[in-house]
Amino acid sequence: MSWIQIKLDTTPDHSESVEDLLLECGALAVTFLDGCDQPLYEPDLGTTPLWNNLRIIGLFTADADMDAVIAHLNETIPGSYQAHRVEIVEDKDWEREWMTHFHPMQFGERLWVCPSWKEVPDANAVNLMLDPGLAFGTGTHPTTALCLKWLDAQDLAGKQVIDYGCGSGILAIGALLLGAEHALGVDTDPQALEASRDNAERNKIASGRLHVCYPKDTPDTMADVMVANILAGPLMSLAETLASHTKPGGKLALSGILSEQAEDVLAAYEPWFEMDPVTEMDGWVRLSGVRRNN
Ligand SMILES: C[S@@+](CC[C@H](N)C(=O)[O-])C[C@H]1O[C@@H](n2cnc3c(N)ncnc32)[C@H](O)[C@@H]1O
Structure with a gap:
């Protein structure tokens, strides 16, 4: 089985609304990544800082209509991202995949x-x-x-x-x-x-x-x-x-x-x-x- 992921380059002020919309459109998982090389060390207690440039990845099943997801995103939260990319993710034996790195x-x-x-x-x-x-x-x-x-x-x-x-x-x-x-x-x-x-x-x-x-x-x-x-x-x-x-x-x-x-x-x-x-x-x-x- 394959999967589709959408990668969106955005900013922290849009993170929650974009995450909610992707989940509403059927995303199985939403991940936040550093959009550029900006390490976050030792945040203050009770804070969850995000990077200034954020990449959000939404993972969907292979049959998801990504054009519809993007259209819905553009309509509901216009200007919420600077760039996006849609990719097919080939299925792997994920449990064993990480083992190859050790x-x-x-x-x-x-x-x-x-x-x-x-x-x-x-x-x-x-x-x-x-x-x-x-x-x-x-x-x-x-x-x-x-x-x-x-x-x-x-x-x-x-x-x-x-x-x-x-x-x-x-x-x-x-x-x-x-x-x-x-x-x-x-x-x-x-x-x-x-x-x-x-x-x-x-x-x-x-x-x-x-x-x-x-x-x-x-x-x-x-x-x-x-x-x-x-x-x-x-x-x-x-x-x-x-x-x-x-x-x-x-x-x-x-x-x-x-x-x-x-x-x-x-x-x-x-x-x-x-x-x-x-x-x-x-x-x-x-x-x-x-x-x-x-
Ligand atoms: C970076 S890890 C190091 C683990 C391992 N010793 C190593 O060298 O890979 C730091 C560990 O310190 C623990 N830790 C953080 N603050 C601590 C504290 N005030 N007293 C004792 N342990 C603490 C964390 O729970 C974590 O397991």
């Missing part, structure tokens, strides 16, 4: 992240088996990649690690596979805690080696290694908390920070950490440092 990836010297349906490229490497799920963290995003490379370069043997904002648990599990003795995954999202537990089990991590909890339940412990891939805003608010859970001489890695935010985050951590030079990847930075004796 490949084993190497981070640093020892560590690989491999989806379970692919052959492990190096059986002697440290192989973290991980499939994309609801919680963030597969290694494809630069912020995760920066942390995985950093972990790979550490001597983690026998170390206590905290992964603050653990998502899928990728960093905590990576640290354990690289030799850490114990990891604590902390996250505000219940799905992240569940995903971390599941992924640890899939990687045959013994049950006592990974614990997960909400921030409010963080035990009163100090880690040898603290890694946190969140976003600049929450990281700055968490500076004192993360410092209080890192041993003097312990290592810190922070990610989820855009290059232009690096200075502010560095300033927030400098009271407690001797910070290293910044490492950058695709516009994102990793900050690292060593906990001072204060």
